[in-house]
Amino acid sequence: MPECTNPLWPCAMTGAAACLAGFDGLTVVIHGSSGCYYYPTTLLHAPLHGTFILEHEIIFGSEDRLNEVIGGLSGRGKRIAVITTCVPAILGEDIRSMLEKHDVILVDSPGFSGDVEAGYKNALSILAPRIGPDVRGVNIDGVCLFDPFYAGNVQEITRLLSMARIPVGTIFSHDRLEKVQHASPYTIGTNEDFASGIGEYCGGTLGFRAIGATFKRLGEVFADADVDRVFLELEQQEERIVRACDKYLLRFDPPSVAIFAGFSYAVHVAGTLEKYLDADIRCIGSRNAPGESKYPVEQVTGLEGVRSLIRQHNPDLVMGSSFERSVCEARAFTGITPPLRGTVRLAPSSFAGINGTLSLVEQVLNTCMDQKPVKS
Amino acid sequence: MSLNPLPIHTSRFGGCTLTGALSVTTHVRNTASIVHGPKGCTHHNFSLLHATGLDNETVTLPALISTALCESDIVFGGEGALLRTLDAVAERDLDAIFVLSTCIVDTIGDDVAAICCREYGVPVVIVPTAGFLGGTFQNGVANALCAIAGTAAPGPVNDCVNIIGEKNLEYEVEENYAEVIRLLGTLGIPVNLRFVHDITFDEIGMLGAARLNILREPALMPVGNYLKQRFGTPFIPTFPLGLSGTLSFVEAVAGTFGIDSSHAVEKERLFQRDTLAGFSDLKGMDASFDPAMSDPDGVYSSSEVAEALRMHMKKPGTSCVPLGPGTPVGTTGVRRMLHRWRRQLHA
Numbered sequence: 273m274p275e276c277t278n279p280l281w282p283c284a285m286t287g288a289a290a291c292l293a294g295f296d297g298l299t300v301v302i303h304g305s306s307g308c309y310y311y312p313t314t315l316l317h318a319p320l321h322g323t324f325i326l327e328h329e330i331i332f333g334s335e336d337r338l339n340e341v342i343g344g345l346s347g348r349g350k351r352i353a354v355i356t357t358c359v360p361a362i363l364g365e366d367i368r369s370m371l372e373k374h375d376v377i378l379v380d381s382p383g384f385s386g387d388v389e390a391g392y393k394n395a396l397s398i399l400a401p402r403i404g405p406d407v408r409g410v411n412i413d414g415v416c417l418f419d420p421f422y423a424g425n426v427q428e429i430t431r432l433l434s435m436a437r438i439p440v441g442t443i444f445s446h447d448r449l450e451k452v453q454h455a456s457p458y459t460i461g462t463n464e465d466f467a468s469g470i471g472e473y474c475g476g477t478l479g480f481r482a483i484g485a486t487f488k489r490l491g492e493v494f495a496d497a498d499v500d501r502v503f504l505e506l507e508q509q510e511e512r513i514v515r516a517c518d519k520y521l522l523r524f525d526p527p528s529v530a531i532f533a534g535f536s537y538a539v540h541v542a543g544t545l546e547k548y549l550d551a552d553i554r555c556i557g558s559r560n561a562p563g564e565s566k567y568p569v570e571q572v573t574g575l576e577g578v579r580s581l582i583r584q585h586n587p588d589l590v591m592g593s594s595f596e597r598s599v600c601e602a603r604a605f606t607g608i609t610p611p612l613r614g615t616v617r618l619a620p621s622s623f624a625g626i627n628g629t630l631s632l633v634e635q636v637l638n639t640c641m642d643q644k645p646v647k648s
Numbered sequence: 649m650s651l652n653p654l655p656i657h658t659s660r661f662g663g664c665t666l667t668g669a670l671s672v673t674t675h676v677r678n679t680a681s682i683v684h685g686p687k688g689c690t691h692h693n694f695s696l697l698h699a700t701g702l703d704n705e706t707v708t709l710p711a712l713i714s715t716a717l718c719e720s721d722i723v724f725g726g727e728g729a730l731l732r733t734l735d736a737v738a739e740r741d742l743d744a745i746f747v748l749s750t751c752i753v754d755t756i757g758d759d760v761a762a763i764c765c766r767e768y769g770v771p772v773v774i775v776p777t778a779g780f781l782g783g784t785f786q787n788g789v790a791n792a793l794c795a796i797a798g799t800a801a802p803g804p805v806n807d808c809v810n811i812i813g814e815k816n817l818e819y820e821v822e823e824n825y826a827e828v829i830r831l832l833g834t835l836g837i838p839v840n841l842r843f844v845h846d847i848t849f850d851e852i853g854m855l856g857a858a859r860l861n862i863l864r865e866p867a868l869m870p871v872g873n874y875l876k877q878r879f880g881t882p883f884i885p886t887f888p889l890g891l892s893g894t895l896s897f898v899e900a901v902a903g904t905f906g907i908d909s910s911h912a913v914e915k916e917r918l919f920q921r922d923t924l925a926g927f928s929d930l931k932g933m934d935a936s937f938d939p940a941m942s943d944p945d946g947v948y949s950s951s952e953v954a955e956a957l958r959m960h961m962k963k964p965g966t967s968c969v970p971l972g973p974g975t976p977v978g979t980t981g982v983r984r985m986l987h988r989w990r991r992q993l994h995a
Contacts, residue, residue: 273716275733276687278709282695283688305751307664311692330755358686358752362722383688384719384752573687575709595698598709611695614702 278575280595281559282418283383285357286312287391290418290445292353292379293318295399297449299350301341303334303367304357308383315611316417321345325360334360335370342374351449353377355395358384389534389560392416392466396445401470404454409439410490411456411471414463414536414624415446420610422446424622425462429477432625436499438490444468458493460486462624464536465560477624478540480510509626513633517548520637527640528552530585532578532592533609535562535569537623541591541608542567544629545636554585557592559609575599589640604643606635666748667693668788669777671816672796673746674710675844676852680737682713684730684760685750690714700817713737717752726753730763738768743849744799745772746792754778771849773799786867789813793871796844800855802879807905808840810858812875812883813868816845820977827978828862828887831894834912835902860884860904866945888978890949891920891956897978920979924956927986933993934960934968946975953982969993 285302289312292300301321302309309322323341325334338354345352354376356367361382368378379398381391412429415422423446430440441456445468459471462478474493475486484506491499526549531538535558542565545551556565557572572578579599582590590600593609607615608623622628666683670693673681683690694712701709715721715729730747737745747764764772775795777788793813809832814821829839840858841851856879863872863885872883882904888897895913902909937950950971954961962968969992976985 273687273718273721273729275682275729275736276690276714276716278694278712279687279691279714279716281687282691283686285688305664306662307667307689307692307751310663311696314696358722358750359755362752362755382686384686384717384722594702595709598698611699613695613699 276574279573282388284381284386284391285355285383287388288355288379288381288395289320290316290416291392291395293320294417294445295449297350299345299352301352301354303354303360308357318417333365338370342371346374351375351377353379355379355381358382388418389465396468399452401455402453403457403471407441407454407456409441409456411441411444411459412462413444413459413468414461414466415443416466418610419463420612421621421623423620425624427620428622428625428627429462432502435501436487436497438494438497465534479544479629480506505626509630513548516637526550526552527589528554528587529589530555530582530587532557532596534559537608539565544632548633554587555581557581604639606639662784662786664785665777665783665788666750668785669748669775669792672789672792672844673775675816675846677848678742679744679849680711680713680742681746681748682733682737683748684715684753685717687714687716689750703819722756726758727763734768738770742770745770746775747772748775748777751778790871794874796852797855797875800852802856805859806857808838808858809860809862810840811842812861813864813871814845815864824977827980831888831898831978835907837905889945889975890952891982892952893949894978923979923983927957931958934962935971936962936964936966936968938970938972939964943975949976950974
């Protein structure tokens with residue numbers, strides 16, 4: 273793998289922590305150094321524990337330390353999940369047998385094994401989700417603590433399902449642990465980069481078209497669902513977007529845009545801005561491996577790549593993380609990708625669902641209008 | 649959080665050596681720091697440094713380059729990746745390259761020194777770091793300061809001071825520096841170098857030119873001793889803390905320069921009296937210190953302020969208002985701490 277200047281995406285260990293820490297009933301222990309512990313703790317804002325191993329344990333083995341930490345956390349009514357980081361992963365210790373007297377879920381997720389998505393999927397697969405054939409409702413997946421919009425997405429999709437009188441099944445990954453084993457046979461998504469693969473996938477919720485198709489399918493699956501209420505709100509809110517965007521276009525040219533995000537979010541943003549604002553999507557710098565897209569897309573893992581794309585395409589509007597904000601100079605900027613540092617975010621805002629699209633378009637319009645020169 | 653730390657394991661919570669070292673090396677302008685390890689370690693630190701910079705109203709984008717070790721490098725050795733990265737980074741127009749290692753690299757036993765001692769056409773400085781294997785955050789800071797100091801040679805000495813080991817990730821780093829400058833100004837003494845805070849690689853060559861080094865905190869004593877040995881520069885072990893600490897700081901600096909400090913000390917004493925007078929409403933109030941306040945210097949300087957205001961300090965953990973931890977730098981730092989105390993006491 274070539275060297276990487278200022279890597280922009282976290283490692284597999286962080287992804288595993290983001291998955292496991294979302295489940296109530298699970299105590300997550302990061303088996304590694306203090307550095308490996310502090311970063312996910314500050315990023316995920318979730319209660320994590322660490323073994324904080326030292327040189328002594330590398331030389332003489334980490335069994336005593338692991339048992340010390342696990343012993344202190346046992347007996348509190350929660351299962352314990354241990355995530356191994358880079359160094360413990362290569363020591364060759366049989367951690368499973370070390371911890372045989374404890375009921376522990378072991379997740380081998382060293383940072384060198386991949387990026388955040390790989391760690392998330394690996395951890396979720398180890399939890400071995402199961403479908404309960406008689407479980408009513410629909411699972412919500414793609415909910416990852418790493419995503420700054422995860423809480424808003426859960427609220428918004430729960431609201432839409434409630435409007436359609438469809439019960440919520442299991443939320444992957446932000447639910448009670450026991451519900452992992454009793455998932456619904458049907459699933460809808462909020463972010464396909466963190467798809468669970470559990471149950472029959474009924475569609476996503478990024479953008480109005482996707483929401484419409486997904487709820488149409490849900491209406492077929494759940495005979496007693498009231499999806500018409502969702503369609504009505506879709507129609508009303510889309511009209512508001514169209515009016516706001518048309519008003520913008522009366523005075524301004526469509527923005528040219530460079531988007532830096534996970535592939536799933538990036539494609540949604542591109543489609544939305546093109547549809548309602550006739551935006552010129554100059555490029556997508558995907559944080560993860562991109563799929564097929566009608567937009568120009570390439571994977572960008574370091575800050576140099578971001579700089580290069582911005583220089584090359586010279587967009588009016590840059591959408592990404594606070595890293596992109598730092599290098600976009602005087603261009604309009606909208607934050608859609610973690611990390612979103614240097615800004616206060618308290619209320620949960622959504623990216624998925626009807627409110628997610630409203631919020632996206634609202635932010636883009638306000639940002640672009642703020643950027644235009646004020647008449648003297 | 650239950651981690652059951654044993655007394656001998658206090659270093660478990662001392663943070664990452666790599667982060668400590670990067671908090672120093674990234675403050676040398678037009679240089680790059682190569683982090684020899686998996687990409688995640690570099691991303692973690694880049695994100696942290698970026699966030700801290702934003703807190704301080706600076707857009708901090710330090711050049712951190714990861715050798716991006718993958719599983720096969722871990723199995724077969726990562727020296728090739730380091731060599732490849734050094735070759736590529738040396739092509740950039742930089743004044744120096746710092747090379748820092750990670751836990752995993754020290755565990756697999758890569759010979760970082762052997763790769764770095766080759767000729768790259770640009771100074772390559774190895775900073776001994778290996779996450780937890782290298783010690784704590786503080787060890788990382790000290791190792792980086794000593795490694796960088798090793799690039800400077802002794803030279804003629806002038807009537808000025810160096811500021812050594814500022815906490816670059818500290819929210820109030822600039823305000824603390826400004827307070828030290830104010831106190832040095834009362835004696836007419838200039839600063840030669842902020843070692844290391846936003847300086848050029850060339851400026852490091854001036855490190856030996858100061859008559860006195862002022863350390864940010866006593867934990868940097870090994871660095872102070874190293875600089876004393878290398879350049880013969882004496883040091884004061886800490887920034888001025890609290891009321892009496894500020895007065896004794898002025899006296900100690902003046903003593904090194906052979907200056908009469910009586911006028912400056914008297915002026916500062918009056919400033920302290922006026923500062924305390926502005927908080928006379930706190931007189932007689934019951935309070936305690938937050939049990940989290942474990943730094944003995946912080947406890948001493950805070951106690952002294954409470955005593956000067958005739959506050960009634962109870963044992964930590966009692967039911968009265970717990971005042972948060974603080975290590976007030978100079979009289980200005982005392983004033984800011986008292987504003988926080990007032991807010992807590994009147995909350």
